[in-house]
Amino acid sequence: MNRSNEGTPDRSIVSGSDFLHMAIDEAPSGGKSEWLAQQIRLALADRRLPVGSRLPATRVLAGELGVSRGVVTEAYQRLVEDGYVAGRGRNGTIVVSAPATTTAAKPPTPASPSSRRSVFTTEPGADVFDAIRTTRARIDFSPGLPDLAAFPRAAWLRAERLVLDRLATSDLGYGDPRGTPALRMAIANWIARNRGIRAVPDEILIVAGTAQTLTLVGQVLRGDGISTVAIEDPGSLGARQHLHNCQLDTPPVAVDSEGIRVDELRATGAAAVFLTPAHQFPTGVVLRGSRRSELTHWASKSGGLIIEDDYDAEHRYDRPPVPALRSMLADSVFYAGSVSKLLAPALRIGWILAPPKYRDGLVDAKRFADLGNATLPQLVLAHFMESGALERQLRHLRRQHRRRRDTMVKAVAAHLPGAIVHGAAAGLHxxxxxxxxxxxxxxxxxxxxxxxxxxxLSWHCQLPRKPGLVLGYAATPTTDISEGVATLGEVLRRMS
Known part of the structure; x- marks a missing residue:
């Protein structure tokens, strides 16, 4: 699922007058730039300068301190090289990270299920997390970002006009909280063709994306006395946070080259597990047939439940996608899909197929959550699916994404010679x-x-792992991909 773009940083200007109450007279005569940089590092470490704040303009601070502008410029450049601040053109110089505090470093661990706070709120590295999460960058390799510029505006507008022209007055009222019959039929046909799932419209519930799927599923599982949902490791940080928000524990289960370790899943004693089997996030591993058989055995013997996030399964570039787990285990799988990666997250349209036991409970939870998704976008999407427009969009994206992935793999080989690339030729990262x-x-x-x-990579891990990066390429032109990976190479050379 997923998987990150919330909010913007607080960029209020830090006043140049009495900035950090520094006394420049304390600086050594020949080392004023380093002294100034060190004073700012200390302010970053003790949070007097929070991530997202803006430093005074070099001219302003130089005037306040009574030094040359070159002294301040050199100090800022040292902080840029340290990775603590970044120049943002007209927006000034922004704090993007902070030095480690005296607290001993340790990998991020999830908050207790009773806590509503971010997984990283109180852990070392929280400032880095907030900076990356909230700061925009010219080259954005965040995973899970589709190419929003590829949204088929003209085709969508044609479909919207056609739907409005045919729309009955009664369609403008409150509809079925499960979703419009037209869209549920279109989805049933879509997942039969593309994911090997046989379903009838009455089995399908329309939701506002995979995020709402996790919220609703978490709610009904809690109501059934289930308090633990195991999660792949590495595994989606976003999914883990949503499950925590539902007051669910998320014990990690290791993923290897064949997918989730079912023996370790069994050892957790969890009654349910969250999986991305078609293209595991973030490793890119495809769940092997032997592991699928083990999962089937686990589900049938223990009554275990699977939440299957099929977030980018259609984006496979070297062979057809593997069938969904739901096609094998209809009575044990909550199947989640959406059009966020095919069209745009802004549509907020996804779907759930639940095991029969939980179907009515999910419909009730959806009804009380929002009375159902907006009708007009559902009808437009239904037309888009049935007319073949979505198939054409998928073919276009596959060609584009394959070019961009190939470019990134070549750039990694050229600029990051020690890096190991993981996963199948699929997905958006x-x-x-x-x-x-x-x-x-x-x-x-x-x-x-x-x-x-x-x-x-460590953001998406609860267990110890080698250092790594998760790089999205779907939303980035090939020239920017090459430049961005080259920049990563420069960063690593400076750190070595």
Missing amino acids: LTITFEAGFADTDVAAAALARDVKVHP
């Missing part, structure tokens, strides 16, 4: 890992200071 002993969060912070945004 790839993951790379390194043997070197550095913190991938430091790499991400330094890259952001150079206007390149990436996800550290």
